[in-house]
Amino acid sequence: MSLQLHPRVALVTAGKVSPVVTGAPLEPNPLPARRVDWRDASDAELAAGFADGDERCLEESYRRWVRLVYTIAFRSLDSASDAEEVTQQVFIGAWRGRGNYRPSSGSLPGWLLGICRHRIADHQRARSRDARLVQTVTSDLDVRLDTEPIATIADRVVLEAEISRLPDPRGTILRLAFCEGQSYPQIAERLDLPLGTVKSHARRALLHLRTRLKEMTSWPT
């Protein structure tokens, strides 16, 4: 009998087929294209290659942003298996829908995170629907409606990643100010830097974070 599997079911099925490829090295592919290693590409170059349909750009995009996508999904859904499903859907959907992506309209990670937010919302809707239907009998309140907005979770995850990526001394200054609540004079003394320098680093770091946050999370829906 021949069955056509719905993509969602297909992914579930795939999860059950366990030990497949365990990191065995593949023979290197001949590289027909212009750029040999996308790892060195800027985000913008990668976005252009992605839009052009270069598969290796999908792979590199996955390498750069899978943790971001997964972490947002996990914190929104509080389930590892749902986060995995969403993450796979995001990259599969992004690749299949790459014709809709215009690098001029926004960054590639911003687009990926936009898709991520939609897939998470789909999951949350399905859950609350299941919960509502099941709870018609017990008439419990649906507590899932209180969950934090996905956008806030996404902002926080992106910020964490960006702060961890700030070069020193900017990164250290911001972490001391943000996480440890230290005053600027305390930080200046601790890092042996002039007070004005410390404050200026903090200001520029904040402006940088604002720019990155905007690039990463403001894809028009």
Next chain:
Amino acid sequence: MAHLNAELLAGHALGQTDELDAEQLKHVASCPQCRAEVDQLHRIVELGQEGPGPDTPPIPEQAMWRNIAAELSIGQAASPTPGPAPEAGVRPEPSQQTAPPQGRGGLRRGFLALAAAIGLIAGVGGTVLVDNLREPEAQVVASATLNPLPGQAGQGTAQLVREGESTQLRVSVTGQAPPPGEEYREVWLINTDGERMYSLGVLPVGGAGAYVVPAGLDDSLDGFTIVDVSLEPYDGNAAHSLNSQVRGTLPV
């Protein structure tokens, strides 16, 4: 006076108000545009001050990538190596370096099995001879004929299949598929109490699908024995459209 520059506004949001003179402070307090910018920057400060969020579990980067690559028929399901800079609060997948090296034959077979499971081998549509892959102990527990509702055309079958721990519902509907882009079909399990139902998922255009039955139901499915295939408009409403094409009851 003129608006404050970005750096002064950032300083304001960071509490460095001693950097601003009295006139500038007064301006921020009264100018909606500068105020909005400070608020926006201050929100980032507040999010940052909350510190790193909870750790995620180890991320199965390579396993997910293999699924993605196989689903999209790209590459040879090669694994991208993890990036150099882990992000905050995120633990990378435990290294798989310790796995014993595999011969190319094993790799190939593994990939074929994965590809077949995802419906890759038979082509883009994802059609696959599921029976060839099934464990021999897969058992049809119950089956039902799905009959058209008044005014509807079509006929179908539903099979409840138990395979080890998991139970699947295989649904196949013959007859005209709804016009693509206008409607799609969705498979439901409805309780005989008439009050509760589960959505199992979308029925592919081909008319056949396999669905994992919700876990935790007993041998008689806790009463969720009515298999229903509905016609759903693309209206963003996740609830049942109340417009069913075919329906039948599993004798369990």
